[in-house]
Amino acid sequence: MALDKNQIAKRIAQELEHNTYVNLGIGIPTLVANYIPEGIDIEFQSENGVLGMGPFPFEGEEDPDLINAGKQTITTLDGAVLFDSAISFAMIRGQHVQLTVLGAMEVSEKGDIANWKIPGKMVKGMGGAMDLVASAQNIIVAMMHTNRLGDSKILKKCNLPITGKNCVKKVVTNLAVLEITEDGFKLSERAPGVSVSEIIAATAANLIITGEVPEMII
Amino acid sequence: MINKFVENIELALDGVKSNMTFMFGGFGLSGIPENIIKELSNREVDGLTCISNNAGVDEFGLGLLLKRKQIKKMISSYVGENAEFERQMLSGELEVDLIPQGTLAERCRAGGAGIPAFYTPAGYGTEVAKDKEVRIFNGKPHILENSLVADFAFVKAWKGDTAGNLIYKGTARNFNPLMAMAGKITVAEVEELYPAGELDPNHIHTPGIFVQRIMQGENYEKRIEQRTTRKR
Numbered sequence: 138m139a140l141d142k143n144q145i146a147k148r149i150a151q152e153l154e155h156n157t158y159v160n161l162g163i164g165i166p167t168l169v170a171n172y173i174p175e176g177i178d179i180e181f182q183s184e185n186g187v188l189g190m191g192p193f194p195f196e197g198e199e200d201p202d203l204i205n206a207g208k209q210t211i212t213t214l215d216g217a218v219l220f221d222s223a224i225s226f227a228m229i230r231g232q233h234v235q236l237t238v239l240g241a242m243e244v245s246e247k248g249d250i251a252n253w254k255i256p257g258k259m260v261k262g263m264g265g266a267m268d269l270v271a272s273a274q275n276i277i278v279a280m281m282h283t284n285r286l287g288d289s290k291i292l293k294k295c296n297l298p299i300t301g302k303n304c305v306k307k308v309v310t311n312l313a314v315l316e317i318t319e320d321g322f323k324l325s326e327r328a329p330g331v332s333v334s335e336i337i338a339a340t341a342a343n344l345i346i347t348g349e350v351p352e353m354i355i
Numbered sequence: 356m357i358n359k360f361v362e363n364i365e366l367a368l369d370g371v372k373s374n375m376t377f378m379f380g381g382f383g384l385s386g387i388p389e390n391i392i393k394e395l396s397n398r399e400v401d402g403l404t405c406i407s408n409n410a411g412v413d414e415f416g417l418g419l420l421l422k423r424k425q426i427k428k429m430i431s432s433y434v435g436e437n438a439e440f441e442r443q444m445l446s447g448e449l450e451v452d453l454i455p456q457g458t459l460a461e462r463c464r465a466g467g468a469g470i471p472a473f474y475t476p477a478g479y480g481t482e483v484a485k486d487k488e489v490r491i492f493n494g495k496p497h498i499l500e501n502s503l504v505a506d507f508a509f510v511k512a513w514k515g516d517t518a519g520n521l522i523y524k525g526t527a528r529n530f531n532p533l534m535a536m537a538g539k540i541t542v543a544e545v546e547e548l549y550p551a552g553e554l555d556p557n558h559i560h561t562p563g564i565f566v567q568r569i570m571q572g573e574n575y576e577k578r579i580e581q582r583t584t585r586k587r
Contacts, residue, residue, distance in 0.1 A: 184456060199584060203526055210581065262434050267456075
């Protein structure tokens with residue numbers, strides 16, 4: 138079975154390292170916060186100006202002055218801090234935030250990412266994504282393997298205007314975990330019950346496959 | 356104490372004209388100067404260049420100015436939640452300069468801090484870098500970005516005093532302190548206005564020197580764009 142969005146988030150949560158600062162993008166990445174493994178201490182940064190972001194508030198306790206970058210109501214945890222947008226991006230550009238998890242429309246085998254514009258059709262803007270990908274030490278993309286038309290979002294080269302060059306390190310999709318190596322995408326895990334040939338069929342880039350590809354443990 | 360208090364919104368907006376450049380604090384609908392935007396949407400000013408991280412939603416925030424076609428150009432980082440914005444942009448009615456969020460924040464900060472331009476890695480190798488100077492520092496390419504200033508900067512704070520000192524609440528701070536620095540005239544609207552001396556100087560976020568006018572805001576709607584909750 139291909140993973141659902143929550144399972145993609147759950148798989149990415151396994152990448153979280155103890156005592157690190159992490160920025161989660163809009164969409165599937167936001168869900169990662171729900172699956173932090175036991176014993177791992179993480180502080181989540183949201184680029185609109187909060188570090189130490191907590192879960193969604195209880196019903197009736199929503200505060201319009203406390204939102205994340207996806208404009209969702211949130212809470213803060215003990216030790217949290219609030220700041221302006223320039224300080225926030227100082228944390229990001231200055232590489233104080235160690236991991237960024239982003240959604241994407243396309244990822245190339247060189248680690249280029251496109252997620253802000255479809256010329257003539259959809260222009261939402263890049264938000265903080267260009268700053269995040271320009272500087273983060275580690276960037277993981279969370280996305281569906283194919284778009285609504287069934288076309289692969291994993292490509293040799295991005296067709297859409299890119300958000301950043303040579304920056305993505307790993308991609309977790311509903312079908313697979315792919316690492317970006319100097320030689321391109323390495324298929325390192327497959328979704329439970331999804332075969333290697335199904336993944337190859339859904340991918341418009343070469344996949345480096347060495348030996349048996351293990352199933353993800355979700 | 357230099358008194359920045361203005362009694363009403365007419366005085367707060369004195370000098371506002373068509374074809375000016377305005378900055379608006381806020382992220383999404385959080386921390387936007389609601390009273391000032393509403394008042395501007397009732398005035399006959401147009402041809403505006405608006406610098407704001409987002410463009411409001413269809414019926415609220417800067418969406419009100421967009422609907423009346425008062426905005427000629429938007430300088431923003433993310434405009435995803437506004438159908439009218441997207442329509443005007445794709446049809447070419449509205450000029451749009453989309454820039455990375457951190458670059459936008461820093462361009463405002465720099466504008467207020469007397470720094471004309473700076474290098475940043477954000478946007479290198481993308482459309483954003485088009486026609487911009489590239490320079491390599493520590494082996495990494497950076498692009499040159501100019502600072503931004505505005506004829507008026509409109510900001511919203513939680514608490515303020517008559518000296519123009521401001522304190523923000525939660526993530527409603529966002530771009531407000533940076534834009535407050537970059538306005539030739541900065542107008543702050545606040546939820547709670549105090550006489551100078553009532554706010555602890557240790558707790559001020561924006562020093563009053565950056566604020567030319569401060570007014571009492573009213574009837575804050577504080578719309579939530581994405582109401583997300585968990586069960587008890």
